[in-house]
Amino acid sequence: MRSRAVLAVIVIGVLLTSVVAAMAAEQPKVPAIPGITAEDTHPNGCTDCHRKVSPDKDYSLPTEIANMVKAGTHPKVSERMMKDLPKQCLTCHKPDSKHPFAQVMHKAHLTGGAENHFISNYQGQCMNCHQLDPKTGSISVKGL
Numbered sequence: 001m002r003s004r005a006v007l008a009v010i011v012i013g014v015l016l017t018s019v020v021a022a023m024a025a026e027q028p029k030v031p032a033i034p035g036i037t038a039e040d041t042h043p044n045g046c047t048d049c050h051r052k053v054s055p056d057k058d059y060s061l062p063t064e065i066a067n068m069v070k071a072g073t074h075p076k077v078s079e080r081m082m083k084d085l086p087k088q089c090l091t092c093h094k095p096d097s098k099h100p101f102a103q104v105m106h107k108a109h110l111t112g113g114a115e116n117h118f119i120s121n122y123q124g125q126c127m128n129c130h131q132l133d134p135k136t137g138s139i140s141v142k143g144l
């Protein structure tokens with residue numbers, strides 16, 4: 001009797017598992033892409049993330065530059081060139097320059113795997129910076 005009961009439990013368990021698996025398979029998983037399939041929580045791109053959130057958490061672009069200057073990875077930039085951001089970054093980071101903006105931005109945000117906070121906190125989503133014009137299909141960078 002006891003082994004029959006155990007068998008029944010196993011059979012029911014297997015049946016339930018396959019029903020649950022079938023239900024999961026039926027619901028297609030739609031990826032949450034900002035502005036495409038999900039709300040765009042950073043419609044202004046750079047400056048929606050790069051701002052001063054508290055006195056000790058300043059992620060603003062001038063501070064990011066200052067931090068890189070301190071680390072010796074970025075030349076000093078005059079205040080005059082830190083006004084209309086991110087547009088002014090292109091003064092030095094033109095597409096045909098030695099350090100094109102696309103390359104420095106993609107490297108800063110998309111390399112290093114889980115260690116990179118843009119990947120771990122923002123799923124490394126391109127559309128945090130880029131935006132799609134659904135009418136023309138063209139993709140641009142927010143704020144540039």
Ligand code: HEC
Pocket residue numbers: 042045046047048049050061064065068086089105108109115116117118121122128129141
């Ligand atoms: C959705 C949020 C988000 C957006 C949008 C975003 N960033 Fe970032 N950015 C981050 C995070 C997070 C990091 C830290 C990455 C890491 O852990 O190394 C970062 C790092 C940086 C750094 C530091 C690089 C270094 O080597 O120290 C700079 C500069 C920067 N971002 C500029 C920009 C600019 C310019 C734009 C727009 C073109 C932009 N970011 C858009 C979140 C964002």
Ligand code: HEC
Pocket residue numbers: 061062065068073074075076077081085086088089090091092093099104105108
């Ligand atoms: C006055 C010119 C100038 C301006 C303005 C400028 N940059 Fe740069 N940037 C450079 C140069 C030159 C390098 C290469 C430094 C090197 O490799 O030693 C660089 C490198 C970088 C890097 C890569 C650093 C690394 O660790 O590899 C990032 C990120 C960056 N710039 C972001 C920005 C952002 C964001 C802005 C606008 C807020 C900006 N830069 C404005 C000249 C400039």
Ligand code: HEC
Pocket residue numbers: 094095101102103105106109110124125126127128129130141144
């Ligand atoms: C942190 C912001 C940021 C993120 C994230 C980002 N991009 Fe970009 N992307 C830029 C910027 C800035 C440019 C340069 C625009 C310019 O020079 O006018 C650019 C340019 C480009 C270009 C054209 C220039 C080139 O490199 O050939 C392509 C293609 C591109 N991005 C693809 C992607 C894809 C794919 C992803 C996601 C895997 C992505 N980007 C994520 C900021 C970003």
